[in-house]
Amino acid sequence: MASYNLFLLPGDGIGPEIMVEVKEVLKWFGAAGIASFETESGLVGGCAYDAHGKAISEEDMALAQAADAVLFGAVGGPKWDHAPYDVRPEAGLLRLRKDLGLFANLRPAICYPALADASSLKREVVEGLDILIVRELTGGVYFGEPKEIVTLENGEKRAVDTQVYTTHEIERIARVAFDLAKARRNKVSSAEKRNVMKSGVLWNQVVTRIGKENYSDVTLEHVLADNCAMQLVRWPKQYDVILTDNLFGDVLSDIGAMLTGSLGMLPSASLGGVDATTGRKKALYEPVHGSAPDIAGRGLANPIAMIGSFAMALRYSFGLGEAADLLDTAIANVLAAGLRTKDIASAGQNAVGTKEMGAAIVKELGSLAR
Numbered sequence: 001m002a003s004y005n006l007f008l009l010p011g012d013g014i015g016p017e018i019m020v021e022v023k024e025v026l027k028w029f030g031a032a033g034i035a036s037f038e039t040e041s042g043l044v045g046g047c048a049y050d051a052h053g054k055a056i057s058e059e060d061m062a063l064a065q066a067a068d069a070v071l072f073g074a075v076g077g078p079k080w081d082h083a084p085y086d087v088r089p090e091a092g093l094l095r096l097r098k099d100l101g102l103f104a105n106l107r108p109a110i111c112y113p114a115l116a117d118a119s120s121l122k123r124e125v126v127e128g129l130d131i132l133i134v135r136e137l138t139g140g141v142y143f144g145e146p147k148e149i150v151t152l153e154n155g156e157k158r159a160v161d162t163q164v165y166t167t168h169e170i171e172r173i174a175r176v177a178f179d180l181a182k183a184r185r186n187k188v189s190s191a192e193k194r195n196v197m198k199s200g201v202l203w204n205q206v207v208t209r210i211g212k213e214n215y216s217d218v219t220l221e222h223v224l225a226d227n228c229a230m231q232l233v234r235w236p237k238q239y240d241v242i243l244t245d246n247l248f249g250d251v252l253s254d255i256g257a258m259l260t261g262s263l264g265m266l267p268s269a270s271l272g273g274v275d276a277t278t279g280r281k282k283a284l285y286e287p288v289h290g291s292a293p294d295i296a297g298r299g300l301a302n303p304i305a306m307i308g309s310f311a312m313a314l315r316y317s318f319g320l321g322e323a324a325d326l327l328d329t330a331i332a333n334v335l336a337a338g339l340r341t342k343d344i345a346s347a348g349q350n351a352v353g354t355k356e357m358g359a360a361i362v363k364e365l366g367s368l369a370r
């Protein structure tokens, strides 16, 4: 049985509670003889700041670098709202993304039929939705220089952010999107603003070339990012993989999130380049939600986004697509049977806690595997 090394960073707030449930899922996969997972745990965010005065220690960064994949819970909370900027909880996540070179952010938006009524859109628009937003994560306007606020001679201020992309940055994210589409429904929709931005013109040219040269079997369409936002709420099922830059991806993936109902349901993956020595991609898997301080420590958090993030690790880091399908099916079945945590329960519906939801998913894995 293959064995993998996972580095767990539960973080703050509900992070540790939902990570406990993932550990039960890991144990199940080991006991079932599918794959075994060696785990080590570290500190990130506010808890790391309390322990080391930093949002992540050098020792934990080294463990993250060495792991086959990192599972990350959530960071932050009111206790650390006034921590110095450089060591604030989010700095731990940004350091991980930067040092592991995680340039591709994958956010699936899947609407389980059982939860279609939790979306703000009509059931027929979202039921059965399964799209994947691939966002470039380490370039573009959030990182481009100059980035400054300057005072002009007349006393007025001027703020500048710079949108920059190079051919290489666009090529590598495009390849990620095309490769993913090949394992799905073979369609990439590339979103940019070539009508008003030079970076959009280059993005469009590079994606078109990569598509023609290497992925002629994948359908490629180009869509202006503002139109893509509109289409996502009009008829999202027209999409398979949406490929986009850092800024537009930030906005489009949040729209994608709302299509599915609750933050507690949304997993994500951040992938880097292939490591020359190990041949593996650096990868970090995390729920989209934050540390939910309002419910932390009460056993109420929905663990599905965290468990779904592990399912993405099975699929994208370990090539265990069937195991990932099994876990996704277990989640879908538990929801179809009517189990709900508070965040996804409708009015009057009984809600279970974090542990009950986690245990039900593990039990369902057992039933499916029999």
Ligand code: NAD
Binding pocket: 014, 073, 074, 075, 076, 077, 078, 093, 263, 264, 265, 286, 288, 289, 290, 291, 292, 293, 294, 295, 300, 301, 302, 303, 305, 343
């Ligand atoms: P949040 O995602 O933590 O919570 C928003 C709302 O959704 C809350 O009402 C919360 O109870 C609910 N919620 C979130 N996840 C849930 C789950 N799994 N189950 C049930 N309900 C859930 O966002 P916020 O309140 O804006 O931020 C709280 C803290 O988290 C802040 O310190 C923020 O900086 C941090 N944050 C961290 C990350 C991260 O670690 N990647 C992301 C976003 C926010």
